[in-house]
Amino acid sequence: MANGMHLPVRKWVIDAGLGILRASGLSQAGARFAGGAGVVLMFHHVRPFDGAGFAPNRGLEIEPSFLDELIGLLRRKGLDIVSMDEARRRLEQGGRRFAVLTFDDGYRDNLTNALPILERHEAPFTLYVASGFADRISQLWWVDMELAIRQLDGFTMLRRQFLCRTAEEKSQSFIDLYWTLRDLREEDLRSAVRELAALAGIDSLQVVADLCMDWDEIGRMAAHALCTIGVHTITHPMLAKHPADLVRLEMSTSRRVIEEHIGKPAVHFAYPVGDRTSAGPRDFAIAEELGFSTAVTTRKGMLFPDHAKAMHALPRLSVNGEWQDLDKMDALLSGVPFLIWNRGRRVVTD
Ligand SMILES: [Zn+2]
Incomplete structure (x- = not known):
């Protein structure tokens, strides 16, 4: 889960960015400067919306049809859809512009609804599993x-x-x-x-059992050629609020449990909640010290070659269920709104 509830502030900034793009036609020129080497997209649930009037977590779900359309948009824009391993390689060595599709928490609809679409597009993806959800010991x-x-x-x-x-x-x-x-x-x-x-x-715990994959389902995902299983802690804590020894335990134990279940290494990490109050420089250092290959936050931004030196503090673009709109996604993929949000800084690690 990411903190979709930051929405009011972000929406203002991103709307301002989109307004500038529309007003000045910066989209093409801006893309060359702001669009960077690639982008990591963040998803949660992929499922039909039930239309409820009260849907405070709406930001954390998109319709299957929107995933399908969005992958089409990425391909039309000439972005290669790649694994986290390949993203790391391209940040270090260069290559064509890319997108990584990442799914947090381990929801069952990723298997039932998203996987068939990803297969149809032959699109690699990364699934960040919180072991405590799969073990039914931690709450959503x-x-x-x-x-x-x-x-x-x-x-x-x-x-x-x-x-x-x-x-x-x-x-x-x-x-x-x-x-x-x-x-x-x-x-x-x-x-x-x-x-x-x-x-x-x-x-x-029944809610977790209803919504999250069990180990058998995660095993099926892990065996799929398109899937990379990543690590998302045991209990999904806001790590920055906790002592370092607990952060180490959450990161290393969940990794070990996941690796035992899937029978292969899990070397990519995602910080739960992942904003500034949940993951900071101390946590980036611990992820690196524990040997994770990459770690993603929910801080907003595109990837630039300089992120090769910040592999444990990678930003993402949240695909927010409140805005399932290809024009908005197209403008966001230009990177210009994120440069405004980050006050002109392309790499933010503090
Ligand atoms: Zn999460």
Whole structure:
């Protein structure tokens, strides 16, 4: 999962970037400077949208048809779709412009809905697995929050009252509670969501079993010629909030568990949540020290040759379910909105 709920701020910046592109026709010229060597695209769920009025995690899902169209767009733009291994090689040695397709968390719909599309396009992809989801020992707390708030008409938490009678109230309560919890220690966030889930009668481990692949399904993915299995920790913590020994344990144990299950090395890593508050320079250093070949964040940006020196702090382009629009994706792939977002810096590692 990535923090799709940062949306209001990012949307403003990206809309500004898109406006500049449209107004000045910079798209072509800008692409040469801003578009870089390639891009890592980030996906979560790939499934038909059920049309619910209250869908606070909407950013984390796209329709299968949009994945299909987007791969078509990448190919029309002349981007090679490559594995993470090949992306690393091209950053170090050069080569044609490329895109990497990455899927976080290990959702079952990646197997049932995305894989047939990826096969049809012969598109390599990387799947970042959180071993605790496959083992059914860790919760998808942002999904539990959604399911609980959908059930409840209101609740009191952290001495605040949250109203949830209408879709609007539910959306507002979700955003308010989400950002309140994100500022807390992770243990307090998790315990608050457990309390909320219990109040609504949500069985958190059943939610994980319903949504995430088990080891048998992950094994089928791992055996597929197009698939690279990457590592996404055990419990999906915001690593930067935790002591270094826990960060090492989460990274190295999940890697060992995944490698034992799939019977081959898993050398690519993705930081859970992955924004500035969840993965920082200390965590980049630990991923490198543990021998991961690459590590991706959810910081926004394109890849440039200088990223060969920042292989454990790679940015991504989140394919956000709120904007399943090829024109917007086309403009984002120019890289110009990200240069605005990153204030002109192409490589950001602090
Ligand atoms: Zn994740």
